[in-house]
């Protein structure tokens with residue numbers, strides 16, 4: 001088997017093309033010409049995105065004693081965004097080109113070889129000065145559009161955890177260190193969305209706020225940097241495509257005393273998948289001041305009282321899904337035949353198992369149904385009985401299905417099926433009665 005690695009634009013184009021062709025990601029409302037940089041997740045994309053979020057949920061909530069889940073509202077009291085600093089400072093520097101009216105983010109414009117900044121669209125140097133542009137989407141709640149009814153679509157999920165700190169801590173009787181995790185949609189009116197689903201105006205985040213005694217915050221920051229980097233490795237991104245990069249002093253957000261980003265080597269260069277910030281006591285203090293409600297930890301037994309510091313690993317689900325797809329994309333050759341294969345972790349692949357009856361003949365239907373009934377409650381499966389078996393294998397390889405089960409005419413009598421593994425293409429004969437344990441061990 002030989003493996004030809006694509007890179008750069010060729011790799012990016014191949015992944016974008018596969019996403020469209022095989023139903024992972026479609027331009028949103030394509031029949032109306034789409035809407036700039038907005039995407040809909042098709043059947044395979046919806047399955048995979050769910051798997052990415054489940055993988056995060058398993059590691060951050062299910063496998064731990066010290067993290068609790070939350071699902072907060074997207075539209076909330078606008079005072080939240082005043083207290084968090086988003087109304088005043090959640091801005092990007094915007095410049096307009098006076099020649100072609102293109103709008104750009106000033107911090108994304110690179111000077112040319114002569115040191116001159118030009119419009120990326122028409123090349124003009126006639127640009128306005130940069131002015132701050134708030135990234136929050138504004139709307140009105142109820143029928144009256146006035147100042148009193150203004151609300152914002154949340155630009156991050158984090159604030160839901162801060163404003164519910166006391167609710168969660170007291171109802172669940174927790175003492176720091178403990179965390180609150182949630183995932184869900186966030187919205188940012190990005191000036192320059194792009195690079196497919198890397199930067200969109202509507203996206204999904206996976207965030208956790210970990211509340212700790214102030215003196216322990218550095219230790220916990222290091223701990224979460226290690227844990228989060230390990231998560232990407234565990235789900236199959238090769239080490240050489242990942243790095244942890246500490247922010248320079250001038251890069252730090254207003255709330256942070258230290259941030260490290262998990263970065264992935266995208267085809268166009270390193271890009272952030274997740275920021276792990278030490279947010280100090282900034283958020284709990286700000287919400288205490290603005291709401292008048294004390295947000296702190298008080299231990300009745302010892303009389304101890306303090307405002308916890310917060311370590312926040314904040315990841316993007318949609319962006320991370322794209323990184324998993326890019327890292328998994330390979331073109332190789334088996335017995336002289338080229339194939340495209342997504343070497344996705346079995347837990348991330350849209351389908352874990354494809355069940356392929358060798359023929360459409362009735363004889364195989366009941367055994368195929370029996371196999372599906374057995375494994376469907378545990379794994380996401382696809383039944384495919386079209387075209388030749390070779391073509392069906394290729395199709396499953398291309399969408400990353402780790403196991404194909406072929407039901408043939410012998411299966412009816414010997415009660416066994418052929419299981420083919422995606423990466424090695426090795427086939428094994430497995431009794432139907434042993435399928436569940438065979439697959440459970442490997443997925």
Ligand code: ATP
Pocket residue numbers: 156188190197198199200201202203204205272273274275314315316317318319320
């Ligand atoms: P960037 O510098 O790329 O704009 P950020 O530092 O503003 O990102 P955070 O506020 O730390 O991002 O958000 C946490 C994560 O949410 C990011 O690491 C990224 O994975 C994801 N994310 C943020 N903005 C977008 C977006 N516009 N589209 C898709 N994912 C996003």
